[in-house]
Amino acid sequence: MHIVVCIKQVPDSAQIRIHPVTNTIMRQGVPTIINPFDLFALEEALALRDRFGGTVTVITMGPPMADAALRKALSFGADRAILLTDRLFAGSDTLATSYVLSSAIARIGQETPVDMVFTGKQTIDGDTAQVGPGIAVRLGLNQLTYVERIVELDPSLRRIVVHRRAEGGVQVLETRLPCLITMLEGTNHIRFAGMDDMFRAARAEIATWGAAEAGVDEPGRCGLRGSPTVVKKVFAPTPRTEKATPIETSGKSPQEIADAAIDVIFAAKPSLRSEMAGRRQAG
Amino acid sequence: MMINSVKVEEKLFQNRYVVDEGRPHISISEPLKASPALRTLVDICPAGCWSVQPDGQLSGTLDGCFECGTCRIVAKAVGQEIQWAYPRGGYGILYKFG
Amino acid sequence: MPERFDAIVVGAGPAGNAAALTLAEAGVSVLLLERGEYPGSKNVQGAIMYADQLQALIPDFRDDAPLERHIVEQRIWMLDDSAHVGTHYRSDGFNEELPNRYTIIRAQFDKWFAKKVQAAGALLICETTVTELLKDGDRVVGVRTDRAGGDIHADVVILADGVNALVAQRSGLRDELKPDNVALAVKEMHFLPEEVIQQRFNIGENEGVVIEAAGTITDGMLGTGFIYTNRESLSVGIGCLVSDFAASKTRPYDLLERFKQHPSIRPLLAGSEVKEYAAHLIPEGGYRAVPKVFGDGWLMAGDAGQFVNSLHREGSNMAMTTGRIAAETVIDLKREGKPMNGRNLSLYRKRLEDSYVMKDLRKYRDLPQVLHRNKQFVTTYPKLLAGAADTWFRVDGVDKRSKERQIVRSFLKGRSLRGLVGDALRLARAVR
Amino acid sequence: MPDAKRPTPARPGAAGRSKELPEHLKAYKGVWVFVELERGQVHPVSWELIGEGRKLADTLGVEVGAVVLGPPAGRVGAVAAEAAHYGADVAYVIESPVLADYRTVPFTEALTDLVNTFKPEILLLGATTLGRDLAGSVATTLATGLTADCTALAIDLETRSMASTRPTFGGSLLCTIHTLNFRPQMATVRPRVMEMPAPDPARQIRVVAHHLDMAEDDIVTKVLDFIPDSDQDKARLAFADVVVAGGLGLGGPENFALVKDLASVLGAEYGGSRPLVQKGWITADRQIGQTGKTIRPKLYIAAGISGAVQHRVGTEGADVIVAINTDAKAPIFEFATYAIVGDALTILPALTEAFARRLGAQRAVAAE
Structure with missing residues (x-):
């Protein structure tokens, strides 16, 4: 089994405050963390690797400092980590991000075919929930979103059955590998790594891929240029006139x-x- | 000077914690009757973690704990033991400024 | 095969970072273990950083250290319930090329410091709590962490795990802290725009002010409140001895609130946004409280060894110094091929005695007891001083000679001649 | 001198950031709403969105289209007719056996095919698990922009582009997002954010039936079963008429019973602010706010809740908000209808007692 987990380093949005007087974002002291939803994806991938053998490769797209998130993923037990960083990627919205990630996963798959891709159900800073489906569409992976539980997995038959959260109930879905799974929150708990993984992560060299290494052949499809959505303004809500x-x-x-x-x-x-x-x- | 007791919960809400659920790092081995000396913990814990239950037992809600050690020291000084350890690595209070 | 290092340093605060940096720069293989998510995430300080000891470790620290403001003005205030009497010392001389004191934010500073340690070649592992020491008989041979397969071996372990020093306590190397030897401080971070801070404290860009306040504000408890100016925030806190908190059953956060509401303090904080509330213990026992700080295979540095000069609010510089001296001791023994046994490591204590650390602590060795037994310093005097100032400055038709008599009478009434003389002598003896 | 009328290049990129829409995208007209039809039921968010879509369409002077997908001999026709009642002009329907249960592939294929054929300029979906799954796939397939979890939609008339406003940074700020030079402009909106329009049974629909060229054998993923939620005690906050909620101002978890007591007397649902979930006082399904449930009750009583933006956007749709807080400067008083500056711990029990007394009297009157 070769599993790729896509993670994102995000500001811990629970720590962001708006200054009551100046109405501006106070970014001081807001730590960066692995998107909490991604930890459910990572743990599920690690558990499958522990059960069936194989490799977990963790990738993230972000600035050079995002290597901290990858190092942490390694400490949890991931086997390999790749940082996708390039000035061309800056300003990517979810569409452009899914392009970069899917290019990189395709490149990774050229070395060792990828059986499953995991992502969190969404990020806490964007909440769009589009990157996972976007990767699935681009790579032609069978898409399983909001997965609560993997009920059956047979790597040799390449068959998987999952419980997928739907409105008012749970869909029992069967599909084939390769597939993309976005994990629902609360499905598992990220492990407390052993000391050997801590040492391995502390000493690891994180591979860094620019656009060329990531197989991004159309720079116009990533970064600001490849992003259809534009944030026009960010603002604090104005108090209602009548209190x-x-x-x-x-x-x-x-x-x-x-x-x-x-x-x-x-x-x-x-x-x-x-x-x-x-x-x-x-x- | 008149001042109402401030709600410490509202202060704690400013802080960042990663709670190690199901693994409290401070515990009391046997039901501990809150002697008057121990009752002081209810007041002096800077995170307001301690309370006295209706049955007179001391009880701790440690989510907001600063891991400062005050309760351990005070308990020890009056001859009672609180099992006090730091949370597992990475858990507990995580200061943004410190 | 368990991991093995020449030295393990427990805790990435000022003491641990200083020790690990010194060791790594000397080519000693060193593992620095930190239980927080990142260095500084468990650490709390006012915080003032003194340049000289940091400079001894990182000469060019001013290039990239996260320094907030350098101090140009020190205010010491005596507060009663409605007033303050104070001294200010401000000098443009503090605007020197290499300033002596800076405000810092510890979570950021310690993280920066640890990066320097890593760059020097030490291995840093965070999110890992050391639970106990590994021993071979009486000899410490490594540490056990809370992670699976967590035994790590080393020739020597430097314990820099902070005021609680749990690792040493568990291994029977240190006694529990005493409530009258340790202060509990609570503190908030109040954010304000940079310009507002500069305007309110009458300072320029990068310039900072320190306010230390004592008086009736602590409700008869031995302690002080403080405000330090950071770049875009104020560190506002108050601390008192744990024994006093326990005796008076004072809620620390109520005390902090009262301090913030004091008419002399409140205007300085107006309109600020609080972003963190913290609490921490500070060793205040001084010279007599310093435990045994070395033994077979181990050394102790920083707050764990109670190296704090509470009168001068010096802690982090003593932490850096003791961490550095501990590391230098290890380096020297290693160079000479000597084993890390208690006898050889006792050199650490000797070097401390010769340094300013133990000299200063010895100088004030009686102060904690004197202040503890003489609460009038925080109860009667602030009131008397404020009353005297009120009498003196109020223009109300009373002639100045009568005012003088009134002030003297108020002191004699408040504290008697014998008490006044005694206090002066006690204080002088304690700090001589 | 630059010629203002010269069409900008019809390619994405830096040059495509001008306000003028490329020629080939000008053919995109109309506001569409994807009607979520699952197991014979329409998710109410779809009707809310048709109501909102109507406003956008009227501003633009275009039609509202409802997309209804489902199996043959099912409810597609009836639902299409019902869509008109809520404000749709035209229904684009596909009936196919592969559309019986929701699956990403056939629904993506069906919806993208409709979009490519009939070219709407705006496509709205509910931010449900189905809507989010489908929106992500469709937007990628169409290579267009998607704004999720919107709380307000508007039209910038100058550019005919949709301004989608949504909370950001953990719900403490709002941001407005545009999709430039790509069509359709896609957005998802959470249930209960938009007002439910009053249905007009007289309105008629024009139906455009479309064919989906896809057989079951073409689809790898199979639905084996559907397990409905059995939990009877599930919070029905989103559709409750009266909601009582508590916040950190209650002081401790033991005081949360005061909220439940009042809710019980009022026959109301109860909930709480985000910190209470973080502290474990209440379960996540009772969280009210942007990251929890959006509510639109007739009466909302908030006790000890300060009212951060993330809470505000989840409750603003309430008709009457009564806020109880000791801090007269609490942000909740900026959007509440009535302010009670006082301690919730004493006022909640008093409210419970007074409501019980007065509603009891009311019941006695009603019984006569």
């Missing part, structure tokens, strides 16, 4: 406040009174 109407609380007991609140609610939404009473009766 909330205060319900007087000073010197009032909680009971008085509650009754005043209910009065204004029912005044604003008279239908609620009977609807709520009806629901109480029904329930």
Whole structure:
């Protein structure tokens, strides 16, 4: 089994704050992490390798400092890591990113055929969920998104059965390798690596591929030039002109406040009174 | 000066933690009746991790822990032991500024 | 085959980084282990970095170290509930070519420092907690980490794992900290635009101010509050002895809030955005609290060895110095082909005694006890001073001679002549 | 002097960043909505999007097209007719056995074929697992841009281009994205973000039937089974009329019961802000906000929630928002309808008691 896992280094968006006075993003001290969704993909790939043997290759497209994410992936047990970095790639949207990644995976596959490609279901900084499907389309891989569980996998028959999350239930899908899987969150837990993997990762040389090495033959399809979408503006939401109407609380007991609140609610939404009473009766 | 006790949870929300779920790094081996001396932990823990349960037992919610060691030192000083270790590598509080 | 190194350094803070850098530069094979996600992610400091000891390790550190501002002004404030009396020392002399003190942000600084250590040839592994020491009889032969297959061997282990020194404690090399030997400090990072900070503190670009404040703000506990200016943020914190926190059952975050609400402090923070709340212990026991810092196959440096001069707020420079001296001791023994046993490693302690580290700690060896037994320094005096200033500066028709008498009376009433003289003597003796 | 009328080269790239659309893309007209029809049911987000698509189409002066895919002798015809009620002018339908259950390949093939044949300028899909899967494949196949999880759509009349606004940086900021020089412009929108239009049963649809040239043998992936969710206790936040939620201001997990108590008296759903999920006080399916559920209740009571942007975008659709917070400067008071500056721990129980008393009286009146 040769599994390629695509990861992305992202800012830990939970740590991003907007300055209340200046309304600007405060980027200081926002650490970069492996996109949390990608860790579910990585763990699933590592578990399959542990079970069936083979190799896990981790790739990422990003600036040179993204090698930290790859080193971390190696410490979790990935066998090989390749950083795709080139000025041509800068400013890529999801369409352009899937072009670069799929070119690189095709190149990797020339050395050792790729059986499966894993990605997270989406990134936390873009949330577009298009890169995985994009790679599948470009490489002609069978596409399995939002996978909750791999139910069966037979590498010799090249057959796979998965549970795929759908609205209101789970689809049981069967398909053939090679395939692309985007893993749903919460499906597994990334392992706590052994000391030998920590040493291996600390000493590893991370391979770095530019556009040429990654097999990107049409520079116009990556980077800003190959990105149909353009971010026109980034802004903090403007406060509504009319602020909330205060319900007087000073010197009032909680009971008085509650009754005043209910009065204004029912005044604003008279239908609620009977609807709520009806629901109480029904329930 | 009058000041209401601030909600420490709101302060902790500014911080970055990677919680090692299911592996608390601080524990109390046997049910520990919160003696008056130990009850001080409820107040002096800078992350507000400790509370006293209705049955009088001391209980810790360690998600916001700073790994500072205050509770271990104070408990030891009054002759009681708290099993206190650092979280596994990479887990726990991760300071952005420190 | 387990991994083997000449030396293992536990903890990538100032002490561990200094030790690993010194070792690596001398060609010693060294592994630096850090339990945080990256060096600095578990570390908290005010933080002031003193240039001289850093310069001894990295002469050109000013080229790329993440330095915030160099200090041009030091304010020491005595606070009562509504006022402060203070001294300011500001000098353009501090705007020298190679400034002496900088504010830093530890998470960034330690990460930078560790990169230098790696560049010098040390192997850095993060996210790995050392749980105990590997021993052969009494001799330390390596460390055990929390990872599978985590035994790593070395000729010598330098413990630079910080104030709690858990590794040494577990291995019976050090006792538990005492609540009256250690302070608990809480701290917030308040972000403000660079220009606002410069305007508010009356400083230029890159210039910084340090405010240390003591007084009734700590509610009778022995401790100080502080504000340090960083480039786009203020480090705002307050710390008191753990024993005082325990005795008074004060919530540290309430204390910090009260400090922030003080009329002299609040305007400095107005409109800021808090991005982190941190807490950490600071060893304050001084000379008498320094444990045994060497033994068969091991050395101890930095906060783990309680090397902190609390009066002068010096910790990280002592950490760097002790880390460096520990490493130099190892290098010298290795060069001479001597084994890393306790007898040979005792050279480390001798060298510390000859350095400013132990000289300074010895000078103030009685101070912690004196201050601890004499809370009037943080209770009565600030009030008296503020009251005196109020009397003196208020123009209210009372003649100046009467004002002087009033002030003297207030001191005698507040602290009696005997008390005043005694305090002066006690303080003088403790710091002589 | 540059000739303003000279057409820009019809190729992507730096030169293609001008405002003028290449000639061959000007043929793309109309706003399309992909109608999500699964196991005989239409996902409500599709109707919400037809309502939104109607507004965009009216601005542009074009038609709204509804794409309905499904198996023969199924509900395709009926759903196409229903699409008109919500505002569609024309339905593009394909009936084929390979479209019985959702699978990426046949649905991608069907939708891209329709787009290439009939050339819509805008294509909207629901940000459901189905919609996101399909949108990603279709956008790559068409080599066009896709903006996911939009909270607002608008038309820049000067360029006839769609301005898609969506939260970014973990939901603390918004950004507006355009797809330049590529058509169609694709966007996904989460359920309950757009308003559900009032259906007009008198409206008629024009049906354009299309053929999909694909047989089951052409498709590798097979659907073996569908296991419906059985969990009865599942949160139905998205469609609840009344929602009560708590935040960190409640102080501790033990106080969250106050939220549940009030919800129970009101027959409401309960939920919480993101930090509560992170802290494990509530499960992820009860998280309200951009990264959780978007809600559009008639009444939303938020207790101890400060109201970060990520929470705001998930709740702004509520008719009445009552916010309880000790901090008078909390951002939630900027978008709430009513502000109660006070401690949720005392006001929540008082509300529970008062609602119970008054609704009880109401019920007595109703029973007479």
